[in-house]
Amino acid sequence: MENLLTGLRASAEPTRLRILALAARGSFCVMEFTEILGQSQPRLSRHLRLLCEAGLLDRVREGANVWFTLPDGGSPGGSLARAVVERLPEDDPMLAADRRQAARVLAERARIASESFRRTGADWDEMRALDLPASAVEQALLDLLPAGEIGRLLDIGTGTGRLLELLAPRVTAALGIDASRAMLALARARLSRPGLLHCAVRLADMYRLPLPDGGFDAVVLQMVLHYAEDPAGALAEAARVLRPGGGRLVVVDLAPHGRADCIDRLAHRWPGFSDEAMHDLFTRAGLIPGGVVAVPGPMDMRLWSASRAAEAVPADLFLEATR
Template identity: 30%
Template structure:
């Protein structure tokens, strides 16, 4: 621990006191301190080094830049002393002038970021934004998911189901491929997801009871059904009154190769066809809209169709 008289000695120098006043308000680089204090780099660095040795400042490196900030003192008596010194000296003309300069520096920093975002407004949504991914957005939205019972119909290995299982009361996966069911069950077991059950079954004859599910999902599965209307009727049957159906499927397209490449039965559906399927099954509050469009050929577009089973 630094001796109290050492700290008093350090505070006895007006430049160091001005520096501490500034660093108490804001984390600053050496260059920024230079500008505010109008002093050369070596003088500033010498003072900073003393403050650093006395553990009065924090140091943070960012590439070649070094930032300093005031370090709150663990010794309450010392921290009290520092606060008193800051309070008493803040009205001095020199310190007030420094604070004015500080406001300019902070304004400049803000402007750099503001100008950048001004220049990309209207493009940010479409452009690359470091760290932003649909996967991370999915995880964020998942936090809003209530504790419900889900049925993932035509689940595959369960990309969506595994995510939902983190928050759901229970997730039932239904898929007609024994291999998918096996792989999905193994993954669930490995991750100890006890609220996730896989069942071999057809989306046109779902092996789940009537009125037992809060949310039914058909993600890229409906275009594999031989009778899509029957699959939608089945989703309606298993839903509790008030339950919701969410369908994600391709908008109708002309990419014939999808049949051999992805074993698709239907080349997607029009908005109206999906609407009519849900309406005929008995769903209410139906909403169908385009959720995304790929930017590469054949420009697949995904529709989201949602409906509620009346109570």
Template identity: 45%
Template sequence: MSLASKQVVDALRAAGEPTRLRILALLAREELAVLELCRVLDQSQPRVSRHLKLLAEAGLVERFPDGAWVFYRLVSMGQAAELISEVLSRLDASDAVLSRDSDRLTAVRAERATEAGEYFARNAARWDEIRSLYVSEADVEAKILDAAGPGPFRRLVDLGSGTGRMLTLLGPRSETALGLDLSQQMLNVARSHVADAGLARCELRHGDIFGTRLPDASADLVVIHQVLHYLSDPAAAVGEAARVVAPGGRLIIVDFAPHRLEFLREQHNHRRLGFTELEMTRWLADAGLATTAAQALPSADGQGLTVKIWTAERSAA
């Protein structure tokens, strides 16, 4: 038996067990932490961890520690990804067990959304103050301006615009601007800031970063500023942002490098504790963008958070 054939057999053997098949179906929806899988599957952590170990060894899922949590996602490329796609396409969506899993995952997502909404509502008025605890915003914003370039930009889109700081920073270089956010409280604060900045051609809209409903290739500058670490599926958000980038346009992502400050998860609703160079570059490439720069801005004492600024472009051809 060839090595490739053995890998296929191992993968089929790993997938060919009811609980592991349920796990693959769930991970097809989004990346999940071990404890979230335990809740959905209603099984113990040791048991779920054993199943995940077998799936990882067979090359069907990727395991990545994130502080005190461990997340899993389906592999996205190669023979294993094709095999998973084929297997999952054969499942009956009306199956009672899979339907129950789907309902439980929806409940977990709803709890996350409720917690996030409550957090943002509590902190909307002092959001910029909270952000300033992490790293010098002046230094970060200077680098963002450099990454964006002088403009003028025909269309700026800020996804997860929060208090509107990216709009007021980059809006003066843009002919038109649009900010999307799910939090009405944040949008209210942003409207005040945008009005104070005199940005007459800036629209603020209630919208979801996973489904912006914006036209393809409609913006020559898209920004995701300190948003991804709150999201259940950051790769999907990167893909949606990239879809909006016009040929020759640019996407700027600002977030944290990997860290171990668990209090940000516990007190500030962070889901992910930063992102590696490898995963961000891969997500951008999968979305059809080429990473052109990745800058790191460590905290002043070198012991806290490092802010990363990734710049990616879509070919003009």
């Protein structure tokens, strides 16, 4: 009861209610809250600290930046924060003005991110650059994942967040992780639209995911593994966060090819994967290999699926896979 009272006391202040309403629409940093709410940084920092201490906000550091967002709805603080936000009047003039200001800030964030990508030559999508059948791959992925509601989804190497956008209607919550801050800036801009507020992104290393064991019903790695120095380690970590007893992993990547330019120009670490190699990687990660879907194109692609058994991954097998 004390935790509930702490949360209620922390939210019982106009500015903090406005902050929660904004955080329900996406992640914001302190400077963005300052611009939207028109208040000083020291004052807002105090409000943010109180909300975080009460468990109503999550504070995620990415290098020099700190992002604030609502916790997962499964946590006590996250469920309370969402319950409070749901009871805020949609037609409140102050909240409506905050939403307008937030839309302007998000648009500016997307513009800056896009300009940064163009300056660094990173404003491109790999599947488009290789002329791969993106639409066919996306449809195959939708068909391969469990029918109906998927549950909690993790997209490893989310890039600009396209897969989160695609799968949003079928998940209860989704998280995309990437090691590129520039990619995450574009992903946040993409996910700021209505209908995508249950999707979030964060900076993370795919070999050391800052996530609990068994927390996701589905995990996807699309066009990621051919860059991995240690594919076995990446898949072992993906298996760790997959729900035991039926959690589904899908790897989308290139079939074996002889394109030397992918190694030289695009810095691919591996020239595609054979079905046998992927089967072996899944087995080493303690996963049960499933179906394989082939998508022909200028470079053939594969979608490999696997599931996690009810028992945990054996420790010695996990260690071997992560060496």
